[in-house]
Amino acid sequence: MELPFAEPYKIKVVEPLRRSSREEREKWIKEARYNLFNLRSEQVFIDLLTDSGTGAMSHHQWSEMMLGDESYAGSASYFKLKKVINELLGMPYFVPTHQGRAAENVLFSATIKEGDLVPGNSHFDTTKGHIEFRRATAVDCTIDEASETLLYHPFKGNIDLNKLEDVFRNNPREKIPMCIITVTCNTSGGQPVSMQNIREVSALCKKYGIPVIFDAARFAENAYFIKQREKEYANHSITDIVREMYDHVDAATMSSKKDAIVNIGGFVACRDKELFDKISMYCILYEGYLTYGGLAGRDLAAMAQGLTEGCRYDYLESRIGQVAYLGKLLKEYGIPCQEPTGGHAVFVDAGKVLPHIPREEYQAQTLAIELYLEGGVRGVEIGTLLADRDPKTRENRYPNLELVRLAVPRRVYTNNHMAFVAACLGNIFERRDKITKGFRITKEAPIMRHFTVELERK
Numbered sequence: 001m002e003l004p005f006a007e008p009y010k011i012k013v014v015e016p017l018r019r020s021s022r023e024e025r026e027k028w029i030k031e032a033r034y035n036l037f038n039l040r041s042e043q044v045f046i047d048l049l050t051d052s053g054t055g056a057m058s059h060h061q062w063s064e065m066m067l068g069d070e071s072y073a074g075s076a077s078y079f080k081l082k083k084v085i086n087e088l089l090g091m092p093y094f095v096p097t098h099q100g101r102a103a104e105n106v107l108f109s110a111t112i113k114e115g116d117l118v119p120g121n122s123h124f125d126t127t128k129g130h131i132e133f134r135r136a137t138a139v140d141c142t143i144d145e146a147s148e149t150l151l152y153h154p155f156k157g158n159i160d161l162n163k164l165e166d167v168f169r170n171n172p173r174e175k176i177p178m179c180i181i182t183v184t185c186n187t188s189g190g191q192p193v194s195m196q197n198i199r200e201v202s203a204l205c206k207k208y209g210i211p212v213i214f215d216a217a218r219f220a221e222n223a224y225f226i227k228q229r230e231k232e233y234a235n236h237s238i239t240d241i242v243r244e245m246y247d248h249v250d251a252a253t254m255s256s257k258k259d260a261i262v263n264i265g266g267f268v269a270c271r272d273k274e275l276f277d278k279i280s281m282y283c284i285l286y287e288g289y290l291t292y293g294g295l296a297g298r299d300l301a302a303m304a305q306g307l308t309e310g311c312r313y314d315y316l317e318s319r320i321g322q323v324a325y326l327g328k329l330l331k332e333y334g335i336p337c338q339e340p341t342g343g344h345a346v347f348v349d350a351g352k353v354l355p356h357i358p359r360e361e362y363q364a365q366t367l368a369i370e371l372y373l374e375g376g377v378r379g380v381e382i383g384t385l386l387a388d389r390d391p392k393t394r395e396n397r398y399p400n401l402e403l404v405r406l407a408v409p410r411r412v413y414t415n416n417h418m419a420f421v422a423a424c425l426g427n428i429f430e431r432r433d434k435i436t437k438g439f440r441i442t443k444e445a446p447i448m449r450h451f452t453v454e455l456e457r458k
Contacts, residue, residue, distance in 0.1 A: 100255025190342020
């Protein structure tokens with residue numbers, strides 16, 4: 001008979017988890033002003049808030065931590081990482097940063113000015129925040145199929161070429177500093193971008209003289225989906241697919257806390273020496289000297305090892321397979337999710353689960369709070385709270401989808417944990433008609449409010 005799947009690793013260290021009572025959770029979430037970010041980690045049983053920096057590093061990565069060179073300038077760990085980035089991604093220039101949003105800050109400080117337009121596929125919150133902070137505008141050019149959660153499309157992260165060209169045709173070239181391709185596309189449900197779409201977007205941008213930039217936090221997961229879903233790449237290695245992906249872009253930002261499986265770190269990589277010189281100034285200004293960029297040498301060394309491990313097929317098969325398993329269980333409970341399941345997370349369609357809750361009462365946040373109350377599971381809202389207010393009108397922006405993201409940390413939880421999460425949502429789904437009220441905002445920041453927002457029940 002065919003042998004069942006088994007994880008390509010064994011567990012060496014465990015961390016105890018405490019199960020709390022519903023009464024405790026009701027008290028804690030109220031004290032947190034109904035903001036899941038405000039909960040203490042020990043108040044959470046299964047933490048699916050994010051897959052960023054929450055993975056379990058391998059023994060090889062921990063070994064590299066001990067080999068880290070902490071020299072301020074010219075660290076050996078920097079050159080180890082530089083070699084991996086050059087060989088794996090084909091990018092000759094890079095600067096390290098302490099995480100992904102720092103990489104965006106460094107790159108955008110050198111490239112984006114007030115009044116600019118930055119098209120792409122569903123920019124993530126920090127990306128949009130950095131763009132709008134500079135009084136520029138993020139333009140979403142994602143394909144329409146991404147908004148239909150129950151529709152199967154193998155690459156819902158794709159950019160609509162007609163939408164993109166409309167931006168190019170209707171605006172001066174000097175107002176468009178770049179086009180961003182997010183791989184995989186987090187905001188649309190952890191959905192991949194096809195190699196064909198990457199090629200076509202790159203060709204269109206070259207036609208108009210627009211640089212193409214990867215938001216590359218989950219580039220290896222994207223490469224895995226290309227191998228699985230584009231026939232011409234079925235026999236290609238992950239590293240070959242990765243290299244071809246990067247061959248079509250001019251630069252990349254990366255939060256290494258995802259596919260490099262480290263707890264902290266990021267970088268900006270590019271091909272152009274002139275761009276490198278510009279970003280170098282901002283790296284030194286905001287992050288630190290060019291060979292450490294806000295990181296310890298041990299972090300650089302662990303990142304170099306993690307980039308290599310993150311591109312291994314058996315690791316990706318196990319990691320993405322666990323996310324798919326959670327999606328399968330939720331589907332069996334009848335819970336509507338973004339289909340097909342994304343690479344790093346399952347995105348529950350809160351608008352379909354709680355259609356009777358008005359959108360101005362934050363459907364996705366309401367469902368996320370119910371999930372915490374049910375079983376101590378922390379997810380995160382990807383909906384109206386995250387979409388923030390329009391910078392000009394200050395009115396709520398209502399996105400196409402109200403989603404609760406269940407982001408699965410790498411090599412941390414077992415499938416029994418996934419079954420627990422699914423059962424919690426199954427219970428909520430059964431009593432969904434009894435959830436009659438959402439929330440109102442009592443305090444919010446002027447930008448990226450979802451991190452610190454305070455709420456009360458309606």
